[in-house]
Structures are given as C-alpha cells and as structure tokens.
Amino acid sequence: MSTLYVVIEIDGRLAAVDAADVQSVIELENVYPVPRAPAWVTGLTAMRSQSLTVIDCRLALGLAAADMAGERSPVVKVAGHLYALKVDAVDDVLEARSEVMPVPGGFGPGWQRIGQGMIETDRGPVLLVDVEALIAGPEAKAA
Amino acid sequence: MDDLLTDFVAETREMLEAIGGEIVAWEANPGDRARLDAIFRFVHTVKGNCGFFDFPRLEKLSHAAEGALAEVRAERRHPDSRLVNAVLAIIDRISVMIDAIEAGTEIPQGGDEYLVAALEPDAGDTGETVAMQNAAAQASSAQSDATGSAATATPRTIRLPVELLDRVMSGVSDMVLARNDLARRLREAGAEPTLDGPFERMTSILTDVREAVTRMRMQRIELLYNALPRLVRDLSAELGKQVMVDLDGGDVELDREMIEMMRDPMTHIIRNAIDHGVETPSARLAAGKREIGLLSISARQSGNRITVTVSDDGAGLNHEKIGLKAVASGLVTDKELAAMSRNEIVDLIFEPGLSTAEEVSSVSGRGVGMDVVRANIERVGGSISVTSEKNEGTQFHLQIPLTLSIISALTVSAGGQRFAIPQSYVEEIVHGGAKAIEFSKIGETRLMTFRDRRTACVSLGYVLGLTENDVGKAQKLVLLRFGPTELFALAVDAIHDQEDLVVKPLAPAIMQTGFYSGTTLLDDGNPVLMLDIPILAQRSGLSIEARTRAASTKANDNDERSQNARKLMTFVGFDGRRKAIGMELVVRIDQVVPEAIDRSDDHAKVVVGDTIYTLLGLEPDCELEESVKLLRLSDSQSQLSYAVAELGESVEITDEIKPVPQDASLEGIVLHSGKPLRVLDGFGLFAQHASRPVAPDRPVCRIPLHDAWASRMLEPLVQAAGYRIADADDEHVDIVITVAGDSGDDPVEAAETPAIVLYGDPADAARATGGVYRYDRNGLVDALRRAQREKVA
Numbered sequence: 003m004s005t006l007y008v009v010i011e012i013d014g015r016l017a018a019v020d021a022a023d024v025q026s027v028i029e030l031e032n033v034y035p036v037p038r039a040p041a042w043v044t045g046l047t048a049m050r051s052q053s054l055t056v057i058d059c060r061l062a063l064g065l066a067a068a069d070m071a072g073e074r075s076p077v078v079k080v081a082g083h084l085y086a087l088k089v090d091a092v093d094d095v096l097e098a099r100s101e102v103m104p105v106p107g108g109f110g111p112g113w114q115r116i117g118q119g120m121i122e123t124d125r126g127p128v129l130l131v132d133v134e135a136l137i138a139g140p141e142a143k144a145a
Numbered sequence: 146m147d148d149l150l151t152d153f154v155a156e157t158r159e160m161l162e163a164i165g166g167e168i169v170a171w172e173a174n175p176g177d178r179a180r181l182d183a184i185f186r187f188v189h190t191v192k193g194n195c196g197f198f199d200f201p202r203l204e205k206l207s208h209a210a211e212g213a214l215a216e217v218r219a220e221r222r223h224p225d226s227r228l229v230n231a232v233l234a235i236i237d238r239i240s241v242m243i244d245a246i247e248a249g250t251e252i253p254q255g256g257d258e259y260l261v262a263a264l265e266p267d268a269g270d271t272g273e274t275v276a277m278q279n280a281a282a283q284a285s286s287a288q289s290d291a292t293g294s295a296a297t298a299t300p301r302t303i304r305l306p307v308e309l310l311d312r313v314m315s316g317v318s319d320m321v322l323a324r325n326d327l328a329r330r331l332r333e334a335g336a337e338p339t340l341d342g343p344f345e346r347m348t349s350i351l352t353d354v355r356e357a358v359t360r361m362r363m364q365r366i367e368l369l370y371n372a373l374p375r376l377v378r379d380l381s382a383e384l385g386k387q388v389m390v391d392l393d394g395g396d397v398e399l400d401r402e403m404i405e406m407m408r409d410p411m412t413h414i415i416r417n418a419i420d421h422g423v424e425t426p427s428a429r430l431a432a433g434k435r436e437i438g439l440l441s442i443s444a445r446q447s448g449n450r451i452t453v454t455v456s457d458d459g460a461g462l463n464h465e466k467i468g469l470k471a472v473a474s475g476l477v478t479d480k481e482l483a484a485m486s487r488n489e490i491v492d493l494i495f496e497p498g499l500s501t502a503e504e505v506s507s508v509s510g511r512g513v514g515m516d517v518v519r520a521n522i523e524r525v526g527g528s529i530s531v532t533s534e535k536n537e538g539t540q541f542h543l544q545i546p547l548t549l550s551i552i553s554a555l556t557v558s559a560g561g562q563r564f565a566i567p568q569s570y571v572e573e574i575v576h577g578g579a580k581a582i583e584f585s586k587i588g589e590t591r592l593m594t595f596r597d598r599r600t601a602c603v604s605l606g607y608v609l610g611l612t613e614n615d616v617g618k619a620q621k622l623v624l625l626r627f628g629p630t631e632l633f634a635l636a637v638d639a640i641h642d643q644e645d646l647v648v649k650p651l652a653p654a655i656m657q658t659g660f661y662s663g664t665t666l667l668d669d670g671n672p673v674l675m676l677d678i679p680i681l682a683q684r685s686g687l688s689i690e691a692r693t694r695a696a697s698t699k700a701n702d703n704d705e706r707s708q709n710a711r712k713l714m715t716f717v718g719f720d721g722r723r724k725a726i727g728m729e730l731v732v733r734i735d736q737v738v739p740e741a742i743d744r745s746d747d748h749a750k751v752v753v754g755d756t757i758y759t760l761l762g763l764e765p766d767c768e769l770e771e772s773v774k775l776l777r778l779s780d781s782q783s784q785l786s787y788a789v790a791e792l793g794e795s796v797e798i799t800d801e802i803k804p805v806p807q808d809a810s811l812e813g814i815v816l817h818s819g820k821p822l823r824v825l826d827g828f829g830l831f832a833q834h835a836s837r838p839v840a841p842d843r844p845v846c847r848i849p850l851h852d853a854w855a856s857r858m859l860e861p862l863v864q865a866a867g868y869r870i871a872d873a874d875d876e877h878v879d880i881v882i883t884v885a886g887d888s889g890d891d892p893v894e895a896a897e898t899p900a901i902v903l904y905g906d907p908a909d910a911a912r913a914t915g916g917v918y919r920y921d922r923n924g925l926v927d928a929l930r931r932a933q934r935e936k937v938a
Contacts (some may be wrong), residue, residue: 034562034672037609038658046664046672052322053664053672055652083652139654 007121008076009093009128012059015113016093018121018128023078027092030056030075042139044088049077054086057137063112064140078133085137096123102130112140149371153194154247160187161240168233175224184232185214191239202257203242209261210235222266231263310361317351317358322666324351329670363398366444366451369407370395376412377440380419387426387437388419394444399451403545407453410518410529414455414541415440417515422459422539430792431736432536434458447567447662452679456540462533464490471496491533495519542679554646554665556673557623557637559604560611564637565646565665565675570625572632574640577620584616591616593634600624602634603685605676609660625678633682648675659684711802714776715793715822719764725796725817726787726825730778735786739769742788748834751775751786758786759834780831787830796822844879846929847871852884862922866929880932884919885909899932901925 006021028049033056035045042061047054054077061067074092078085100122109117109129118130164187171180188210195204210232216222238260245251324347331340370392381388423429423438430436444453468482471493482490494515522529522543533539554565555574575582575595583594584602591614593602602622606612620636648663651674655661662677712728735753742760743750749760753775760775776787802813802824812826846868849855859882860870871878878898885904903919904910910918917924 032671036655036658036661036674037560037562037611038660039655040657043652043654046674048666048670048672050326053649053666055655081653083650085652137652137654 005098006095007098007123007128007130008095009123009125010059010076010087010131011090011093012063013065014090016125016128017131018096018098018123019076019078019087019131019133021095023133025077025079025084027074027076028054028086029073030086030088031073040139047086049084049086052084054084055137056086056088057139058088059136060088062136062139063116065112078137080134080137085133087133087136094125096125099123105129115140150198150246152368153198154243157191157194157239157243160190161236161243164236168236172226172229172233175226175229181214181217181224184236185211185218187236188214188232188239200242200246203239206235206238206242206257206260209264213264228264228266231260234263235260310358314358314361317355320351321355324348325666326670360398364401364404365395366397366399366404366453367395369404369411370442373411373415373442376415377419380416381423381438384420385425386419386423388423389437389439391439391441392443393441397444397446397451399444399446399545403451406521407543407545410521410543411442411453411455413515413518414543415442418455418457418459418539418541422457422461424460427792428460432460445567445570447570447675447678450662450677451545453543453545454540455543456538458538461535461537462491462494462531462539463535464533467491467493488532491531494531495529554675555623555643556641556667557605557621558639558641559637560606560609561638562611563641563667563671563673564605565673566623566625566635566678567662567675568643570678571623572626573624575622575624575634577616577622577636578618582622584618589614591636593622595622595624595634598632600632600634601685602636603681604636606636606638608681608685625682633685635681646673646675711798713796713798713822713824715796715817716776716789717791717793718762719767719788719790721790722823723793723820724823724825725793725798725815726776726778727827730780730827731776735775735777736772737775738771739773742769742773751788753777753786756784758784760786760788761830761834762788778827778830780827783831785830785834787825798822798824844932845869845871845877847878847881849882849884855882855884862925863929866926868929880929882925885913885916901928901932 007018008021008024008027009016009018011017026049028047030047033045033047036043039045042058044056044058047056056075058067075086075088076092078087098121102119102121105117105120108114113129116132116135118132120127121130122128164183167180167183171177171184174180188207192204192207192211195207213222213228213232217224217228222228238257327344328348331337331344373392374390377388377390418440419438423440424432424434426436429438439458441456442453444451446452464487468477468485468490471477471490472479472482476493476496477485495518496516519529522545528544530542530544531539532542554567555571556563556565558564577584579595581595585592585594591602591604592599593616602616604612604614604616604620607614616636620638621640622634622636623640624632624634626632644667646665646667648665650656651661651664655664655674659680660677661674663675664672665675667673713725714728714731715723715725718724737751737753741752742763743752744763749763750757751760752758758777762776774789774792776789778785778787796817798815798817800815802815804813805811805823810826810829812824812829814821814823816822844867846863848859848863848870850873863870863882868880880899880901882901882903885902902910902913902916903925904913904916905919907918907921910916910921910924917928
C-alpha cells in the first residue's frame with residue numbers, strides 16, 4: 003500500500019488529496035478575479051503558460067471566508083481543466099498507512115459532500131477529499 | 146478545375162473507396178440491410194451533388210440506381226443477383242466518369258441506357274450482358290489509362306484519425322503560448338542579439354505551422370452556405386413565397402465535422418422559416434412589409450464557439466398558439482403557462498411533441514420537430530435559442546463549440562480588469578469624448594448617438610458588477626455588431642491592443658456565468674477572459690430593439706446600391722390602366738370602407754385612423770367596392786393617399802422611363818413584361834397635392850412672365866423664400882421683381898408695391914434703390930425677406 007497523498011489544511015483541519023491528481027504545487031500570486039463568477043471561484047491565475055481557475059476551498063465547502071490562506075496551492079486537473087486550490091497550507095506528502103475507511107457518524111455538514119473517507123497517516127487520521135466534488139462548489143450539494 | 150469540382154471528385158472517390166468493401170459484401174449477401182443502406186447513401190449523395198454541376202449522365206445513372214435501391218429498401222423488390230450486378234455496373238461506371246471528370250477528358254460515350262435498363266425488374270438478359278461487358282471494358286481501359294498516367298491514380302489524400310489531428314493542434318497552440326512566454330522573458334532579459342534572430346525565425350515558422358494545422362481540420366462555413374440559396378429558392382417557389390437570402394460570415398471556419406453536423410439542423414430551421422415564418426407576398430404587403438422576405442444567415446466566431454444566427458423578417462412565432470398547444474399536449478399546465486414570459490413560451494418549441502403548424506405541409510411537417518434539432522445540436526455540445534417578436538421575425542441562434550481556436554481579439558479594460566473581445570464583433574472604436582457623440586438616458590437605458598445612428602450603450606463594468614452604470618465622455622466605446630444587423634456600444638475604460646489569442650475553455654463554474662466564452666493568456670503571461678458578446682447583449686436586453694434599429698439603416702444602404710434599378714410598385718388605377726409608382730414613396734397599404742372617403746368637393750379626402758389624407762387616384766364617377774385599397778405615399782414630410790383598383794407587385798425597372806409630355810401627372814412610360822406601364826410622377830404628385838401646412842397669407846411675388854431665366858432660376862428661389870409666384874390673373878401682389886431694361890408685357894403694378902429690380906451689372910445694381918445684381922443670391926433673398934417683414938409689420 004504505497005499510495006501517496008498530499009496533505010493540506012482547510013479551516014484548520016487536515017485533508018488529503020491523491021498525489022496522482024496533483025500536478026504541482028504553486029505559489030499563488032496575481033489572481034485575477036472573474037466578475038459574476040460564483041463566490042468560491044477566486045479567479046484565474048497563470049502557471050507555465052496555462053491558465054488555472056483558483057478555487058477557495060473554504061468557500062467551496064460552504065464555510066466562512068478567512069484571510070489566512072497560505073501562499074502555496076496544489077494544482078489539480080479535473081475534466082481537462084486545471085484548478086489551483088486555495089487552502090490554509092500545504093502540509094506534506096505522505097504515504098497512507100491504511101485503506102480508505104468510512105468515518106463513524108459522517109464528517110459533518112459541508113465536509114460530508116467532499117469526503118470520500120478517512121485514511122490513517124503518520125500525521126494521524128486525515129479526511130480524503132473528492133476533488134471533483136470540492137470544485138463543484140457548495141451549490142452542487144442540492145443536486 | 147474549380148474548388149467545388151475538386152471537392153466533388155475527392156468526396157466521391159473517398160466514398161467509392163469506402164463502399165468498395167460494402168459492395169463486395171452486399172454481392173455476397175444481397176439481403177444485408179446495412180450494406181444496402183450504405184450503397185443507397187452513396188448513389189443518393191452522388192445524385193445530390195450532381196445537381197450542382199452539369200453532369201446529366203452521372204445524375205441519370207445515380208438516379209436510376211437510387212430508384213431501384215429505394216424499391217429494395219421499401220421491400221417492394223427482392224435484391225436478386227441481376228439487380229446487384231446492375232447496381233455494381235453503375236457504380237463502376239460512376240467511378241470511370243469521376244476519373245474522366247478529374248482528368249478533364251470526355252466521359253466515355255454510350256452504354257448508359259443499357260445500364261439503366263438492366264435495373265428494371267424485367268430487364269432482358271441481352272441488354273444486361275451487353276451493358277455489363279461494356280462497363281467492364283471501359284473500367285479496365287480506364288484503369289490501364291490510369292497506370293499510364295500515374296499522377297491521376299496516386300491518392301493525394303490520406304485519412305487520419307481525428308484524435309491525432311486534435312493532438313497536433315493542441316500541441317501547436319501550446320507552442321504558441323510557450324512562444325509568447327519566451328518572448329516575454331526575452332524582453333525582460335534585455336536585448337540579446339544572438340537570440341533575437343533564431344527567435345524571430347521560430348516565430349515565423351510557428352505562424353506558418355499554426356496556420357496549416359488550423360486548416361487541416363477547418364473548413365469555411367461557405368461549404369454549408371453554398372447549398373442554401375438553391376434550397377431557399379426551391380422552397381420559396383414550392384410555397385409561393387418570395388424570399389431573399391443574405392449570407393454573412395462565410396469565411397468563418399469551423400471543423401469539417403461540425404459543418405456536416407449542422408447541415409440538417411440548418412436545413413430544418415430554414416424550411417421552418419420559409420414555411421411558417423415568412424408570409425405570402427400579399428400578406429406581407431398588407432402588413433406593410435416589402436413583399437420579398439429576407440432570410441439572413443450569419444456566422445461569427447466567438448471564443449471557442451461559433452454562433453450561427455438564422456433570422457427571418459416574417460410573422461414571428463405566435464406565442465399564444467404555442468402556449469395553447471403546449472397546454473393541449475400536456476407540456477405545461479394552464480397555471481404554469483400564465484406565469485411564463487413570452488420568451489419562455491417561445492422556448493417551448495424545442496420541447497418534444499410540439500408543432501404549431503395547423504396543417505402538416507410537405508415541406509416542414511415531416512415529423513421532425515425542433516426538439517430533434519435541439520437534440521442534435523446539444524449532442525455536439527452546442528446550444529440553440531430563439532428570439533421572436535410578433536410581425537418582426539424570428540431569430541435562431543445556434544452556438545457550436547470549437548475544440549480549439551486561435552482568434553484575433555481586442556483587449557479592453559473595465560473596472561480595473563482586462564477583458565478580450567473577439568475582433569469579429571468589433572465594428573468601430575470611438576472615444577467617448579469625441580464631439581460627434583451624444584449621450585442620453587432613457588429610463589435606465591443609456592443611448593448614444595453617433596453619426597446619426599442611435600445605439601444602446603452598455604457599460605461593461607456595470608454589466609459585470611464592477612462599477613456604477615456610468616457611461617461618459619472619459620470612456621471609450623466599442624461598437625459591436627453581432628448577427629447580420631444587431632449593433633450596440635460597449636463602454637470600457639481603456640482599449641489596449643489587438644492580439645491573436647489562443648482561447649481555452651473555461652472551468653464549468655465560470656462558464657455557467659454565461660458572460661465569458663473562454664480564457665486566454667496575454668503575451669505578458671496574465672490570464673484574460675474572453676467576453677461572450679451575444680450573451681452580454683442579451684442580458685442587457687438589447688437584442689430585438691437593436692436589431693430593428695440597425696435594420697433601418699441597412700434598408701437605406703440598399704436604396705443607394707440599387708440606384709440603377711428602380712423599384713416600382715405596380716397597380717391598376719380606377720381608370721383601368723396599369724400604373725406604377727416609385728416604391729420609395731409607398732410607406733404602407735391601407736384598406737378603408739367607402740364611407741371613409743369624402744368626395745363631396747373637388748378634392749377627395751379619406752379618413753384612415755384619426756387622420757385625414759388627401760385622396761388621389763379616383764375617377765369622377767367610379768363605383769367603389771366594399772373595401773378600397775389605398776397606397777399611402779410619403780415624401781417623408783407629408784403623406785398622401787392614392788386609391789387603386791387592384792394591387793400589383795413590386796418590380797425592378799432598369800429600362801429608361803420615356804417621358805410623356807402630354808400627361809403632366811406621369812413621369813413617363815416604361816415597358817415591363819412587354820406591356821406599357823405608366824409611372825406616376827411622385828414628385829409632381831406631392832408638389833401639387835401635398836397637404837403640407839401652408840401659410841394662408843403666403844405673400845405673392847410677381848416675376849417676369851415668359852422669361853426663361855426667371856422661371857428657371859428665379860422661381861425656385863422665390864418660392865424657397867416663402868412666396869407664391871403670381872399668375873397672370875393675380876391682381877394684387879406683395880412684391881414684384883423686374884429685370885432692368887426688360888420692359889416686356891408684364892402687368893403694371895400699383896406704384897406702392899415694393900419692387901426689386903435685378904441688374905445684369907453689379908455696378909448698376911449698387912447705384913439703384915432696391916437694385917440687386919441678378920446673380921447675387923443672398924442679396925435677393927435678403928430683399929425678399931425684408932419685404933415680407935414689412936408686410937407683416
């Protein structure tokens with residue numbers, strides 16, 4: 003069992019994204035807002051001649067906005083589009099020490115929609131994030 | 146050989162190759178329906194394509210084969226081996242003919258009728274055999290010819306999987322972006338002469354490659370357009386309508402597959418437009434429109450989408466009828482319908498099971514509804530929408546995606562952010578501070594008047610929620626055109642640059658906002674959003690309004706263009722004669738009851754609506770029927786009504802109109818379809834009868850009678866100054882103009898009448914009281930004004 007996960011921090015909690023999904027981790031600077039776009043879409047930014055859509059993970063989870071977002075941001079590719087995830091911090095790349103497990107009692111509102119399960123790591127239990135659900139934003143919950 | 150023909154040959158070849166296997170398989174198993182269909186499609190396509198060219202023999206052959214195969218498909222005929230042989234012989238013959246067409250040689254003569262005869266169920270064996278041998282011989286001889294001239298036989302095309310092309314294309318476009326990035330870094334690093342040369346070279350090679358790659362999959366939409374005029378002609382002839390087709394944006398390129406995909410939906414929409422949209426000529430005239438309907442089809446590229454707009458100026462969709470039908474077929478409930486807006490109701494035409502045609506006509510009622518059209522377009526990731534205004538027409542907007550595109554765009558900024566506008570929409574750029582521009586505010590709508598054209602003005606910052614709705618002198622205005630006639634002004638803070646941009650699709654979350662069609666990186670590496678102009682206009686509620694306004698300016702253009710060919714409206718007068726009047730004077734056609742006409746005195750009048758018009762065209766004792774048709778004529782200042790016994794059609798006259806000096810009411814006579822047509826003198830009509838408000842006490846001026854110079858030069862001038870020219874039997878006049886030294890036989894005026902004396906020599910004029918030099922126009926006008934003021938005082 004050697005799947006690698008990128009551990010990130012959202013709203014003070016640890017979460018993990020499959021490292022295979024993460025293209026790179028970039029420094030977020032120069033984000034260009036998109037007028038009339040949903041709130042969790044912070045804007046566009048550029049990486050190596052490609053444009054990325056920046057997603058504010060707190061807002062995408064339906065949580066309150068916070069200024070404490072870190073500089074570093076993982077880049078993921080979903081359905082051919084590149085997204086930069088605005089998170090509190092990019093923590094580490096770790097190996098999972100367990101299979102994906104359900105969490106007794108669920109993850110709570112917001113998190114429930116994006117959670118695939120829980121994995122054990124050296125840093126303790128971490129929520130495994132469904133990136134596709136995350137970038138769909140809080141409104142997708144209703145659907 | 147022209148391009149079309151090359152295409153035809155290449156396409157037919159391609160199909161021949163493709164069905165080569167099918168033919169063999171069909172021969173082995175004549176009952177195989179799929180093979181039969183493939184072969185049927187081939188002969189059907191060949192037949193269809195022949196229509197464009199003059200290949201009667203090819204057409205006859207493919208038609209015969211199509212007919213026979215159709216019988217088999219309808220299961221009226223069993224595909225026996227003889228039929229299979231006959232069809233194969235025809236396909237061989239088609240192949241030989243295609244070779245001949247490509248080589249530009251004569252098509253081998255004779256034998257076709259045997260081939261056709263062999264298709265008949267009861268064809269005699271003899272004919273068949275002869276034909277077979279004949280065809281076989283020709284095919285083999287053609288083949289040996291071909292080996293002789295290798296050039297014709299070598300295939301000049303190869304087939305590639307589309308995915309491979311896609312990969313090459315996206316690779317090249319990424320290369321363009323990388324080049325832009327490199328260019329920026331080079332600039333930042335300062336001048337590096339050793340690098341500049343190779344970089345320039347790479348840039349130019351990349352430009353070439355990019356162009357070639359783009360063309361690999363792209364074809365001009367003209368390919369689709371080419372067939373449309375014919376389609377429109379045939380349909381309108383079949384339905385007894387007159388429709389003109391206006392094609393715009395034929396140079397827009399799109400994926401070949403997309404063109405094929407759009408063929409059926411477009412055909413369907415056009416059929417509908419002609420069948421249900423455009424009214425019959427008489428109905429159009431009655432509605433005050435030109436009798437010839439206009440069908441405009443335009444294509445624009447915007448970001449990674451192509452917008453094709455099909456618009457007609459017909460009756461528009463009847464939303465009440467659509468609503469009733471939707472309720473009747475259970476699509477919506479009465480309650481839901483009541484809550485729906487007109488546009489929402491109109492959109493119901495895309496729902497399955499809704500056809501508003503009262504009767505199923507042979508043209509559009511084939512059981513294929515707009516729902517199928519929508520499904521087909523959505524299948525390839527496109528969308529379709531409709532807007533319609535009663536009596537003004539209907540527009541269908543088809544949006545078709547491109548997987549990738551490089552387009553030329555204008556970058557602008559608003560509210561501190563940059564945006565890109567596809568260059569294809571940009572008509573003109575004006576500075577808000579320019580003197581020629583006036584802004585006005587009507588309700589919440591901002592209008593801008595520029596060069597006598599009034600357009601809606603939209604603030605980009607406001608639409609995007611960045612700034613207040615301020616449109617002012619400090620801003621730049623981009624006049625944008627979309628569809629064939631729509632126009633509006635977009636106010637932005639600044640205009641930066643025009644660049645070629647590689648547009649990439651946006652993430653779905655941003656796409657959903659509808660304002661953007663894509664994103665791209667500028668040379669400086671920053672991302673910028675490409676605006677979706679039609680949606681932007683639609684969201685600002687502009688579409689229909691702007692359309693009609695711009696359309697009126699377009700009508701004027703047409704008039705200018707067709708100066709040589711005069712358009713006349715023909716009719717039969719109450720005197721039973723065929724007459725015509727300039728179409729430009731006819732503003733509408735009224736129908737009134739005889740009671741609305743007052744003929745009690747010399748000057749007939751008619752009441753239309755709340756207005757009384759001078760009525761012309763009646764004969765003194767003519768009988769009036771239950772309703773009288775009137776042509777409303779206008780010289781743009783006043784209106785007249787002209788009664789006609791029978792309405793004719795509008796005709797274009799290029800022949801010279803022969804003057805008829807005997808009849809002052811006529812401009813002349815012209816021959817039309819071999820018969821004389823009396824053309825009314827519109828100018829004279831208005832000069833004589835215009836009900837322009839006339840000052841009752843217009844002063845009278847006497848000018849020398851029987852003086853050619855006076856009547857030609859002086860008279861218009863004096864009239865323009867507000868005077869009436871005195872007749873010989875006018876006893877009192879307000880002023881008299883005489884020419885010095887010309888005693889003449891003019892009546893002598895009372896001594897106190899003011900007089901102006903015109904002198905042939907400026908020096909004499911200066912000496913005499915009331916003297917004016919005869920070519921001193923201003924002096925004369927001044928003198929006339931003075932006299933008029935004195936009279937009033």
